[in-house]
Amino acid sequence: MARPGRHTIVVDLGYGDAGKGTVVDALSADGGLSAVIRFNGGAQAAHNVVTADGRHHTFAQFGAGTLCGARTHLSRFVVVDPLALAAEADHLAALGVPDPLRLITVDGDAPLATPWHRAANRARERRRGGDRHGSCGMGVGETVAYALDHADAPRAADVRSPALLRRRLAAVRDRLTDELGDLGAPPVEEVAAAFEAFGAAVAVVDGPRVLRELLRAGPCVFEGAQGILLDEWAGWHPYTTWSTTTFANADTLLAEAGEEAYRLGVVRTYTTRHGPGPLVTEDPALTAALPDPHNGTGPWQGAFRVGHFDAVAHRYAVEVAGGVDGLAVTHLDVPPRVPDLAICTSYRHTGGIAPGRHRDTALIVPGPGGDLDRIVPGPHRDLDHQAALTAALLTARPGRLDRPADWSAAIGELLGAPVLLESRGPRAGDKRAGNRALAARYP
Structure with missing residues (x-):
């Protein structure tokens, strides 16, 4: 699968779950990537990849090119959860990736998610009762909010300073417990020991320097988390994430390194979202007809909901993101077997x-x-x-609901960008180059 440029930014133009992971996997399939760069979100990401031999992994903090041998760099815009990262590394090792943690570097300025952040996140959602905002329950937003309010919030570099790490972890515990009551999290010493083990196994680095080196070593893919319609500033407030889900963070990192990248937007042939919030095209019949094996109802996210392709919302996503250079359209195998599926214009x-x-x-x-x-x-x-x-x-x-003869071409026309990649299944082999006639119209 030829990449569209030296570097590529992959962003979801919906509510997440459009297939960023499988797109990044396809862009990594030839083994020529320098690295996958994560530039927002944290352990709440769930990017599913299925290999040709049937192995499946849900990528959270590791880049979705890992099974192809690509390195991962977690930038300062990522909330790093050392405990979740260790569990993810164990699963990758079980799939045959030797010593996964050697493939990852972490910017020392990245904020650290702790068990108290996670517990506080869940406590707040429970207290909202029927007015829940929707959450993955991983404490990512709680970590971001805490770091904005407290200059001594734990950072990745703290794992190399035991005394400082313990003071900062204790401060998180004490402040959140004072606010919310007993959070039932483990002792500070236990968490500190686990974080120090993380620091011994993972390279915590000078982020800007390492990123420049990776970008100059070869092509990189910047892998976004969640989707633009959940963006902290441009999404449907308050049903959003504490994360900038547009191209903005990747653009900042690239500008600091003196580099540019191709902007690739990802959409499904039908629009989905987890949990509460607007989904204008939602259709219960489609939800019943299109269960997702990797996205079910979760205790924190809520139900997985399905609707017709929402061209109005996706056009908005393109506009607030400052445009895209090209599109990846996934789940093109679905329209032929779901005759009632349409595009809402x-x-x-x-x-x-x-x-x-x-x-x-x-x-x-x-x-x-x-x-x-x-x-x-x-x-x-x-x-x-x-x-x-x-x-x-x-x-x-x-x-208006229309059912096009050529879904890929119709989506490209409606969103005003060439379709670079078409996907009809979860494996890299299910991908092919997009609509050539449309691409010629948008050079």
């Missing part, structure tokens, strides 16, 4: 055009046919605008 809203919070603006605007076909991006970091948009989307319904 507009919405209907019970209140007509939803008014925005700012003069002369609207949240969703009509196209030439009158139906609402563009979600309007709000001012940067305006969560009140995003909350108003969420309220409008919760009462919106599909407008």
Whole structure:
């Protein structure tokens, strides 16, 4: 599978689960990558890869090119969970990857997730009752929030300073326990010992220097987590993640190294999301018809929901991300066997055009046919605008639904980008180059 440029950024244009892992695996299949760079999220990622011989791994912190021998670098924008990383390494070793931890480097400035962060995350979700926001229950958002509020938040480099590590871990325990009550987490000494073992097994490095070296050594793939419609600033607040899921973090890392990359957006032929929040095209019949073997109902995420391909929401994702250079379309094997599946190109809203919070603006605007076909991006970091948009989307319904003859070409036309890669199954061998005629139209 030829890569589209020297470096590539892979980002999900939906709510996650579109197939970033299988795309990164395909881009890694020839063994020529220098590394996979993770640039957001943390251990809550779940990127599924199935090898030609049937081995399956759900990648969380390791890059999804690991089974092809690619190295992984966790940048400073990743929340590092040493305990979860050790468990993931054990599973990779069982699949035949020799000494997986030797394949990973960690930026010393990356924040560390602790058992107290995870317990606090779950406690807050339980307290929301029926108003849950949806969470993976891994404490990633809790870790980010804590680090924003406390200059002494644990960082990866602390694993090399035992006394400092223990002080910072104790501070996390004490502050979160004072706020939320007993969190039932293990003793500080036990956690510190595990984190020090992590530090002995993994290279904790000067992130900018190592990233420059990796980028200059050969092609790299930047692997995003979750999806743009869950972005902390551009998603449907409050049903979002504490993470920048657009290309922004990868762009920052590349600019610091004096490099550029091809921007690859990933979508399924149908739109899915876990847990609560807007999913305008949701159809219970599709949810029943399209169970996902790697995505079920979770105690923290909630139910896995399925809808028609939402071109309106995906166009919004492309717009707020600053555009894409190309697309990867996955699950192209599904439309032929699900005759009721369609593409939604507009919405209907019970209140007509939803008014925005700012003069002369609207949240969703009509196209030439009158139906609402563009979600309007709000001012940067305006969560009140995003909350108003969420309220409008919760009462919106599909407008026009079309079933194209050529799904790949139709999606490319609707999102305004060439389809670089088409996927009809979970293995690298199920991928092929995208629609050539469309690619010629978008050089």
